[in-house]
Amino acid sequence: EDEKSELEARIKSALQDQDAVLVAHYYTDPDIQRLAEETGGCVADSLEMARFGNQHPASTVVVAGVRFMGETAKILNPEKRVLMPTLEATCSLDVGCPADEFAEFCDQHPDRTVVVYANTSAAVKARADWVVTSSCAQAIVEDLDARGEKILWAPDKHLGHYVQKTTGADMLLWDGSCIVHEEFKYRGLEDLKALYPDAAVLVHPESPDAVVEMADVVGSTSQLIHAVQTLPNEKFIVATDNGIFYKMQQLAPNKTLIEAPTAGNGATCRSCAHCPWMAMNGLQNLLQVLEQGDQEVLVDPELREKALQPLQRMLDFTA
Numbered sequence: 001e002d003e004k005s006e007l008e009a010r011i012k013s014a015l016q017d018q019d020a021v022l023v024a025h026y027y028t029d030p031d032i033q034r035l036a037e038e039t040g041g042c043v044a045d046s047l048e049m050a051r052f053g054n055q056h057p058a059s060t061v062v063v064a065g066v067r068f069m070g071e072t073a074k075i076l077n078p079e080k081r082v083l084m085p086t087l088e089a090t091c092s093l094d095v096g097c098p099a100d101e102f103a104e105f106c107d108q109h110p111d112r113t114v115v116v117y118a119n120t121s122a123a124v125k126a127r128a129d130w131v132v133t134s135s136c137a138q139a140i141v142e143d144l145d146a147r148g149e150k151i152l153w154a155p156d157k158h159l160g161h162y163v164q165k166t167t168g169a170d171m172l173l174w175d176g177s178c179i180v181h182e183e184f185k186y187r188g189l190e191d192l193k194a195l196y197p198d199a200a201v202l203v204h205p206e207s208p209d210a211v212v213e214m215a216d217v218v219g220s221t222s223q224l225i226h227a228v229q230t231l232p233n234e235k236f237i238v239a240t241d242n243g244i245f246y247k248m249q250q251l252a253p254n255k256t257l258i259e260a261p262t263a264g265n266g267a268t269c270r271s272c273a274h275c276p277w278m279a280m281n282g283l284q285n286l287l288q289v290l291e292q293g294d295q296e297v298l299v300d301p302e303l304r305e306k307a308l309q310p311l312q313r314m315l316d317f318t319a
């Protein structure tokens, strides 16, 4: 404990010395989320993280999350220094959508408007017309569909399928998925729901279609947190990364939160529903990057310029 408070104190003073602000995702370790809150930074979903880093005056932004979140911060703020506790923190959606293969896919369908999820590399974003996150995907696709546009969607097939179903848009889907949300099981969820019939089921749309269909609320991390605060239910079954429980419990201390099952028999497994890349962010490497300035996110200037346009469109659309 003593060691932890010393680390935290050093991180706080390093943030000040470096004119740095800490921006953390809801899936990161509670210690990191708490530090971000205590130091005037923010804890947020991927859309709000992008917006916050963009508006904050600090000259250094430290992004605790995964690589695409750091890249997004850099694309939006080329004049700022963007650091991450580790540049190794990637995302299975990003890995599963290599830029060269994606460019070929786009070349084969030149008549389609290219919409990519934020969970992609700068190079993939550079090829897109629009970037979306799970908070705004539906609204943006709905708008494109109303204008008669046909869509090429990448990389998450489950989110793509969900958006296609709710908007009725013509969407061609890339075959990618999130290794964390892919693990949620419909059968186990059915059993759990039978045990807690009054619980509301909250599901992140990166989950398999059958799980999404059982949801009372489907939404981004911030939308699921909002649901816990506002729905009258006392119990919630939550199908997303369990890092989110810290913020949910903080904002709704009287509610009971139950992890959705990641195995067919209904058993839950704490380590399953936790992103291994989000888990790479710790107090040790956070302090190290602040003191040493390594692990700086850099984006090729030409790519940056191209990737900025679809990102800026998303920010303007959701402003």
Ligand code: 13P
Binding pocket: 044, 045, 046, 047, 119, 133, 134, 135, 178, 206, 219, 220, 221, 222
């Ligand atoms: P949110 O945009 O909902 O925060 O999701 C990001 C993510 O990586 C989910 O796995």
Ligand code: SF4
Binding pocket: 066, 090, 091, 092, 093, 119, 178, 179, 180, 181, 206, 241, 275, 276, 277, 278
């Ligand atoms: Fe990517 Fe899934 Fe991890 Fe989110 S939880 S960062 S989508 S691997």
